[in-house]
Amino acid sequence: MNVIIIEDEKPSARRLQRILKNLNVHTDIMLHSVEEAVAWFQRHEHPDLIFLDIQLSDGLSFEIFEQVEIKSSIIFTTAYDEYALKAFKLNSIDYLLKPIDEEELAIAVSKYKDRVYPNQPVTLDFNDIKNLLINPLDRAYKKRFSVKVGQHLKLINIDDIECFYSQNKGTYLCTTDGRNYLLDTTLEHLENELEPALFFRVSRKFIVNINAIKDMISYSNSRLQIKLNAYSDDLVIVAREKVKDFKAWLE
Structure with a gap:
């Protein structure tokens, strides 16, 4: 999964990156302004998922979509709730208010995965199969x-x-x-x-x-x-x- 973060507050961007890493979602690309984001999208293949703040250092992030056609899925991460309706007119998965709650972020990531990979097969390793075959009443718990x-x-x-x-x-x-x-x-x-x-x-x-x-x-x-x-x-x-x-x- 190819993911980027667009956030003008660098401490917030790094915190989001750390939380995402705990969810096994890794991103090395962090952009901090409308101008920087537009230039990046014009030169690079667009990601699968964008974590997007609305109020950036040089304007609202909606201005990005006025200059570049973006088909990536978006999870909005913002301190402003008045833009929710406008956000959901875009390819939005969720709209999370700051400070970002880890559980809500995990749910948002799950929503994205369920939408993109709705029929993803479940794989079991040997220990999973072994546990399924054991009667719960017979198990020896710690x-x-x-x-x-x-x-x-x-x-x-x-x-x-x-x-x-x-x-x-x-x-x-x-x-x-x-x-x-x-x-x-x-x-x-x-x-x-x-x-x-x-x-x-x-x-x-x-x-x-x-x-x-x-x-x-x-x-x-x-x-x-x-x-x-x-x-x-x-x-x-x-x-x-x-x-x-x-x-x-x-x-």
Whole structure:
């Protein structure tokens, strides 16, 4: 997938690039003005997908389309919501307001992939097939984790874990007494190792223990915010596409 970012604020462009990299969407091209974008499109093959800010340093990004015919898909990333209607008259996938929410960005990327590759076949590796053949009632789920504390190893029982989360490309667990420990694994691997009746992956960033949930609050865009007993370093949000399954899991 060929992707570019058009954003006049370089820190915002770099942040978006980092988040996209976490979604396995890589881009090395970043443009910062209408003039620069027009010149680039006139000299290069157009990308599959554009992440486009509306208010650029030398005008509105809509001016680009007045000078160059662009057939690329577009995800708008902007601080201005008054241009949404005009944006959707173009080949727009989504319209995200700044500051960009990682979950909403992931949903937007999924929308693009579903539109462009609607019948993409699903491939399974050996471990996927093996897991499908195992009766869930017969599976042996993780009962404890070993974590490194200085030069020592410490065992943490599964009942003492409130949640698992990703941060700065690392995976951590948080215990019921509010301590955080780095793990040598990923949330993707943990999903297959944890008892599904006890743990649920509410988003790309969090897996939570049902016994650690203290409160649930309605959040923007039909999402839910979860309050845990001990963990409070970041907002724990149930992704919009997971809310229905999450509610079913609770019951």
